[in-house]
Amino acid sequence: xxxNQTPTSAPLADERNRKNRKRKAILASxxxxxxxxxxxxAAWNDTVFSNGTFGIGDTxxxxxxxxxGTDFLEYxxxxxxxxxFPVELGVDPANLMPGQTTKGSFWLKETKGNLAADITIHPxxxxxxxxxxxxxxxxxxxxxxxxxQPLSSTTAATTFQVAAGATKKxxxxxxxxxxxxxNAIADTSVNAIWEMRAQSVGG
Numbered sequence: 382x383x384x385n386q387t388p389t390s391a392p393l394a395d396e397r398n399r400k401n402r403k404r405k406a407i408l409a410s411x412x413x414x415x416x417x418x419x420x421x422x423a424a425w426n427d428t429v430f431s432n433g434t435f436g437i438g439d440t441x442x443x444x445x446x447x448x449x450g451t452d453f454l455e456y457x458x459x460x461x462x463x464x465x466f467p468v469e470l471g472v473d474p475a476n477l478m479p480g481q482t483t484k485g486s487f488w489l490k491e492t493k494g495n496l497a498a499d500i501t502i503h504p505x506x507x508x509x510x511x512x513x514x515x516x517x518x519x520x521x522x523x524x525x526x527x528x529x530q531p532l533s534s535t536t537a538a539t540t541f542q543v544a545a546g547a548t549k550k551x552x553x554x555x556x557x558x559x560x561x562x563x564n565a566i567a568d569t570s571v572n573a574i575w576e577m578r579a580q581s582v583g584g
Contacts, residue, residue: 442496444543444579447488450550460574462487464553475570477515480559487551489577494546497582502526502538502551507573509533510566517573520552529556532573542582 445453448462456462466474466485474483491498502519504527512533519527519538526538532555543549555573 439495440581441493442498442581443492444498444500444577445490445492446577447490450486450488450548453488453490453492459576460572461576466553466555474555477555477557479557479561482554482556484555485553487553487575488548489543489551489579490548491543491545497545497547498543498579499540499582500543500549501540501578503576503578504530504532504535504538505574505576507532507571509568509571511568512571512573514557514561514566515571516556516558518554518556519575520554521549526551532571543579545583 446456446462447453448465454462464485464487466483468474469484472481472483474485477483489498489500504517507515513531515532516529517527517532517534518525518529521541524539524541526541527534527536530536541549553575
């Protein structure tokens with residue numbers, strides 16, 4: 382080896398170092414670009430709510446009945462509350478004589494105090510021979526809702542109103558007419574049912 386020759390390993394080492402620096406620079410660049418890509422793809426999130434409240438507050442409504450004017454119940458199914466027709470002045474509702482009238486009362490109440498109630502009485506099922514002979518009058522105070530109709534009649538009564546939160550007394554009068562023909566009455570008893578259909582008013 383002459384004195385002016387240089388080792389061949391030096392240029393190779395320099396080249397290797399140069400490539401390593403380039404590779405590191407590329408990797409570093411890729412890392413930066415990768416982080417940048419994540420930020421770009423992220424999305425902002427937010428939430429907004431709305432709500433509404435619903436109820437029946439001032440429209441709550443209910444009608445109940447009472448056979449004594451004090452204790453009110455739903456009486457939702459037939460035959461409902463039994464109207465008391467007491468024995469008075471010698472008149473026995475179970476043993477009526479021609480010309481006699483027996484009287485009883487029923488009370489209705491709107492219990493919620495928000496809406497009034499229109500009431501219509503619908504008679505039903507008193508259709509045997511005694512029911513055909515007996516006559517009934519139903520009163521709201523001095524107003525006749527049913528006026529001297531056969532007990533067997535299914536004609537609806539005049540509509541009357543119960544004010545919101547108020548109580549109404551309905552009076553029933555059942556009469557065996559003085560001219561009733563005993564030969565035409567084969568049945569000795571009859572059960573009358575009055576359906577009182579209520580509908581809210583106002584609101």
